Amino acid sequence: MTSTADVIIIGAGVQGIGLAFHLAKAGAGSIVVLEKKHVAAGPTAKSGAMIRPLFSQEIYIRLVLEATRAFEHWDHVYGGDPGFVQKGFFRITDTLDVDRLGGDLQLMQRLGVPFQRVPHNDLSLYSPSSEFRGDETGLLLTKSGYADPIKTTNSLAAAAIRCGVVIKEGVRVTGIEVCGGQVQAVTTDAGRIATKLIVNCAGAWSDRVAAMVGVTLPIAIHRIPTTLYHRPLSLRDEGPILSDGVNQVYVRASGDSFLRAAAFGWSHDPVDPDLYDETISRKQHDSLRTLVDRRCTAMRKTPSAGGFAAIYDMTPDAHPIVGPIGDVAGFWCNCGWSGNGFASGPIVGRHLAAQILHGESEIDLSPFAWPRVGDLTPRPDLAWVSR
Ligand SMILES: Cc1cc2nc3c(=O)[nH]c(=O)nc-3n(C[C@H](O)[C@H](O)[C@H](O)COP(=O)(O)OP(=O)(O)OC[C@H]3O[C@@H](n4cnc5c(N)ncnc54)[C@H](O)[C@@H]3O)c2cc1C
Numbered sequence: 001m002t003s004t005a006d007v008i009i010i011g012a013g014v015q016g017i018g019l020a021f022h023l024a025k026a027g028a029g030s031i032v033v034l035e036k037k038h039v040a041a042g043p044t045a046k047s048g049a050m051i052r053p054l055f056s057q058e059i060y061i062r063l064v065l066e067a068t069r070a071f072e073h074w075d076h077v078y079g080g081d082p083g084f085v086q087k088g089f090f091r092i093t094d095t096l097d098v099d100r101l102g103g104d105l106q107l108m109q110r111l112g113v114p115f116q117r118v119p120h121n122d123l124s125l126y127s128p129s130s131e132f133r134g135d136e137t138g139l140l141l142t143k144s145g146y147a148d149p150i151k152t153t154n155s156l157a158a159a160a161i162r163c164g165v166v167i168k169e170g171v172r173v174t175g176i177e178v179c180g181g182q183v184q185a186v187t188t189d190a191g192r193i194a195t196k197l198i199v200n201c202a203g204a205w206s207d208r209v210a211a212m213v214g215v216t217l218p219i220a221i222h223r224i225p226t227t228l229y230h231r232p233l234s235l236r237d238e239g240p241i242l243s244d245g246v247n248q249v250y251v252r253a254s255g256d257s258f259l260r261a262a263a264f265g266w267s268h269d270p271v272d273p274d275l276y277d278e279t280i281s282r283k284q285h286d287s288l289r290t291l292v293d294r295r296c297t298a299m300r301k302t303p304s305a306g307g308f309a310a311i312y313d314m315t316p317d318a319h320p321i322v323g324p325i326g327d328v329a330g331f332w333c334n335c336g337w338s339g340n341g342f343a344s345g346p347i348v349g350r351h352l353a354a355q356i357l358h359g360e361s362e363i364d365l366s367p368f369a370w371p372r373v374g375d376l377t378p379r380p381d382l383a384w385v386s387r
Pocket of ligand 1: 010011012013014015016034035036037038039040041042043044045046047048049050051171172173174201202203204205206209224226310311312334335336337338339340341342343344
């Protein structure tokens, strides 16, 4: 195995691979990604993969706007096909309260997010098989959509490899050597690689990686259910993602034959990321079904196609941890995305690479430093990840 590297990235999810690409593009030298399984093996593979800039914090809006442009011009920027479906994102709401909406419309407008308010009488234009209450209106984010997370990450990986990145699949990092307060090497189940710089992109396992240098990361792993349905014939013409802010559930297409649905936010269900039950319980299935049926008449007549459970790497305030951390020189983190790290995955690395190499970046990632230094407000349970 390679015996030295300028940078080692631990984890080949969308964040690790995106960073590898941008570091290579920025001329960071020899870059090795170590992945215990394979590219997009973790929660990235199960992501809802929605790309929509509905937020109340500027940093997310700017990241997702840039990511949207990257998805729109993917072949030119990275090459390949991320499976991007840009049919819009349609939020049904009974309030424009920033916390409940999960987005600050004034801020979004100022930053150039294309959206339109949909009056009550026009709601059925965007979701013909739904029923609406009299106090409900809509918000349409016209440039939003979703991608295929496995295609996206593998396409990024191919681009990274073309730029000289080495991706080692099936290699587990087992330790990190530190001497004189400086990272010296990683040890793996396939040997040792000397390096002065490590970026921990291990997602749900990133606290275990940080523990290798004596750093405690405040990340808890929680199980998240998603249900699948056969796609009703009446919903074959795909419209925008249906994001029901009143019932707190979203539904989007999943290929030609299926729809997937999940609730907003998260529920307390701590698990071990290596041992968790990836199936969905009857109770979870039924409660999601109730939420979906309440809105969408077509769904009441379509059979379930099962479902699955995935995991979120939750931080205390539901914001990620990005930047150097602890007292060990050469140890950086990009993790704890708490269920929101797909959309920006392909472009966060551009800014993080600039920060690593030059100490500053076009989008300042310092609000994501840990411990927090700025005024990043915690995301309220109901509004954050307001799909
Ligand atoms: C159900 C679900 C729906 C979601 N929907 C959305 C959405 O609509 N929009 C959005 O923006 N985000 C969404 N997210 C969140 C987003 O998918 C994640 O934040 C993102 O994929 C995390 O990527 P990552 O690269 O940080 O981590 P991961 O995908 O967890 O990758 C980490 C990798 O590190 C590897 N690894 C761990 N430990 C080691 C080790 N010791 N040695 C080597 N390798 C190691 C793992 O095998 C894994 O492959 C969703 C997530 C889930 C689960």
